[in-house]
Amino acid sequence: MKAPTLRIWYAIHRWTSLLCTLNLLVLCVTGLLLIFHEDIDAMLGQDHHGSVAAERGAAASAPRPPLQALVDAARAARPGWAPKSVSFSDDDPDAVGVRVGPPGEPRLRNGATVQFDAATGATRKPGPPGETFSGFILKLHLNLFLGLPGQFFIGFIGVLLVASLVSGLVLYGPFMRKLAFGLLRFGKPVRVVQADLHNLFGIVVMVWALVVGLTGTFLSFSPLIIGLWQKTELQHLIATLPGPAPGALVPVDRALDAARAVVPGKDPAFVFYPGTEFSTGRHYGVVLRGHTELQKRVYAIVLVDAGDGKVAAVRGMPWYLQVLLLSAPFHFGDYAGRPLQVLWALLTAITAGATVTGFIFWLKRPRRGAAGARAPQPQPPQLSGDQA
Amino acid sequence: MKDTDVNDRNGGRLMRDTWPMPVLLGLLSLGGLAAGIFGDGAWDWLCWLGLAVPVGVTARLLWRQWRQFRACRRAPAGASARGDAGADEVEGSEI
Numbered sequence: 001m002k003a004p005t006l007r008i009w010y011a012i013h014r015w016t017s018l019l020c021t022l023n024l025l026v027l028c029v030t031g032l033l034l035i036f037h038e039d040i041d042a043m044l045g046q047d048h049h050g051s052v053a054a055e056r057g058a059a060a061s062a063p064r065p066p067l068q069a070l071v072d073a074a075r076a077a078r079p080g081w082a083p084k085s086v087s088f089s090d091d092d093p094d095a096v097g098v099r100v101g102p103p104g105e106p107r108l109r110n111g112a113t114v115q116f117d118a119a120t121g122a123t124r125k126p127g128p129p130g131e132t133f134s135g136f137i138l139k140l141h142l143n144l145f146l147g148l149p150g151q152f153f154i155g156f157i158g159v160l161l162v163a164s165l166v167s168g169l170v171l172y173g174p175f176m177r178k179l180a181f182g183l184l185r186f187g188k189p190v191r192v193v194q195a196d197l198h199n200l201f202g203i204v205v206m207v208w209a210l211v212v213g214l215t216g217t218f219l220s221f222s223p224l225i226i227g228l229w230q231k232t233e234l235q236h237l238i239a240t241l242p243g244p245a246p247g248a249l250v251p252v253d254r255a256l257d258a259a260r261a262v263v264p265g266k267d268p269a270f271v272f273y274p275g276t277e278f279s280t281g282r283h284y285g286v287v288l289r290g291h292t293e294l295q296k297r298v299y300a301i302v303l304v305d306a307g308d309g310k311v312a313a314v315r316g317m318p319w320y321l322q323v324l325l326l327s328a329p330f331h332f333g334d335y336a337g338r339p340l341q342v343l344w345a346l347l348t349a350i351t352a353g354a355t356v357t358g359f360i361f362w363l364k365r366p367r368r369g370a371a372g373a374r375a376p377q378p379q380p381p382q383l384s385g386d387q388a
Numbered sequence: 389m390k391d392t393d394v395n396d397r398n399g400g401r402l403m404r405d406t407w408p409m410p411v412l413l414g415l416l417s418l419g420g421l422a423a424g425i426f427g428d429g430a431w432d433w434l435c436w437l438g439l440a441v442p443v444g445v446t447a448r449l450l451w452r453q454w455r456q457f458r459a460c461r462r463a464p465a466g467a468s469a470r471g472d473a474g475a476d477e478v479e480g481s482e483i
Contacts, residue, residue, distance in 0.1 A: 173406055181409040182449040186457035200449060203410045204442045207417040294425050329425060336424030336432040343439040350446055 006174055013167035014362065020160040021359050027157070027216075028352040030141035035333060035344050037134040046132040052094035052117045055124065060094075065121035067096070067271075068251040073123065074098035074114040084111050085278075086252060086271040090289065090296050093267075094119045106277045148223060155220030161213045168202050175199060194361040201354035208347045209354075215327035225324050230277060233318055237303065243282035245274060246307030252284070254309045259286035259302035262311050266290055266300060274306045283312055293335050297325040413442045 001009075033040065041047035053059075071083045081100040085108055089095035096118040101111025115124040143150030176199060184196045218225070252271055260266065272278040272285035279285035283303040289296045301315040317325070329335040333344030420438020423431050 172410065176406045180405070182445070182453075184449065184453040186454060187461070200446060204413055204446045206410070207414040208421065208439070208442070211418075211421055292427065326425075330421060336428075336435045339436040340424060340432070340439070343436065343443060346443045347439065350443070 001170075001174055006171070009167050009170045013164060013171055016160045016164040016167060017355075017358055018362065020157045020164060021355055023154070023157045024161060024355050025352060026144075027141060027154070028348050028355070030137045032345055032348045033137050034134070034141055035341050035348070037138070041132060041134050044133055046134070051092050052119070052124065053092075056094075056117055056120065056122075060117075060119035062120070064119055066251065066253045067118075067256065068253055069121050070096060070116045070118065071098050071252055073116070073121065074100050077114055077123070078112065081111070083252075083273050084108055084276050085273060086268075087113075088268045088270070090267075090269070095124075104275070106275060108272075108276060108278075142220075151220050151223070155217050158213055158217030158220055162210065162217065165202075165206060165210050165213060169206055172199065172203055191361055191364045194357045194364065198354055198357040198361055201350050201357060205347055205350045205354060209351050211330050212333075215331040218324060218327045219331055222324055225320055229318060229321055233315070234278070237313060237315070238280045241280055241283060241303065241312050243280070243305070243307075245281050246305075249274065249284075249306045250309040255284040255286055255304040255306065258304050258309055258311050259284075259288060262314055263288050263300045263302060267296075269299060279303070282306060293329070297329070298322065299325065409445075413445065416441045 038047065067086060071086065075081065075083060078100045082103040083098060084101045085099045087097045087099070094117055096116045097113045098116065099108060099111050099113045101108070105111070115126070116122070117124055139145050143154060146153065182200050184200065185192050256268055256271060260268070266288035268286065269289040270287040274283055275281055280303065282305060284306050286302040286304055288300045288302065290298055299317050301317070302311055303313040304310070305312050333340055416438045420435045423438060424435030
């Protein structure tokens, strides 16, 4: 690589890194805690992750009530509001949530969810009032308490992180060309020690940090990505499946059964009511998913006519929504048990180490006298012992 | 082409000495990350193994070289317990 090119990469690495340093450290610390959020919730007595069956205590003997009964109960709890969606847990068949909202309001955000024990039809006690500790940490991680703009800002930090990682990877070769892998020259000047540590930490977590950084960035921009789907594919479906809003809706159970009949072997994930942002004016939007770690992130979307209960269309997910769904496990590290959680935490710690050592390396940069402008920027390759 | 081209001059050496470990660790990380999602049991073990190696290598390098440094410090002046990595010639050349 030619020296001017190297200098450009060095500048990119320095500035993208410096811009995201502080925020990245916040993300590392909060992310570290969030890996173990279920344990933290349980420790603080703020968990509502226990299985519904355990919560219930006694075994449910009677046959399951129809879903429609849960929907009716939710409506009764919120008089005047209309059902918007039914959601199903992916790891607890008894946990069902019914979301209700103001009539005519398509956005799910403007509503409230009632949680049910689907085996008995009883409402579950709501989670602990107020903010949980994990909830607080999650907001700090997700959007710095700044709502959607904050979330996009974090996404931008993710873009900087990825740029910093890529430029770091480009610089690694020239920097390390005379140094053995993982050489740490303890006892040498601070800047040398920090550079050695930075190079080791950085290159070791490179692939993992790229994956976590890219998936995190993608997740940050998920509202835009879902919006894209709504404005393109969903709009297209609505245009090709015209029809007046039905006078009376068939029970939600019938819509779900019809959908499961055309896509067998899958579990329900969501049912969106007609007139919401994830369905048409006339159809239930039924979303089904598979069972395995991978398959439960592959959704099938079935539109069921709410007037006659017949399946109107079956769709897969566009690739970008598929990528979005698959981003989640690779960001959270929650897909292979406790050992992966521990490794995720250790890799987060090494990433934080690379961040801090890189920052100290910059802080200790040689400063020219006030006369200034005498010497150009320090040449990065000198650190690799080029002059020896 | 007045600029010295690192890759031309040192290309072979660069590929031989600089990249094998990073590439190996990168592939292990990538394989480990992917393995966990495919299934449970053996897949999970592959996942843990793939990601444990980079962490283990880092811990080992830190520990070994820190211990060497401490030992070297305690040793009488002049005696140098040099690391096997062998790049001590760079002393004083930095910055």
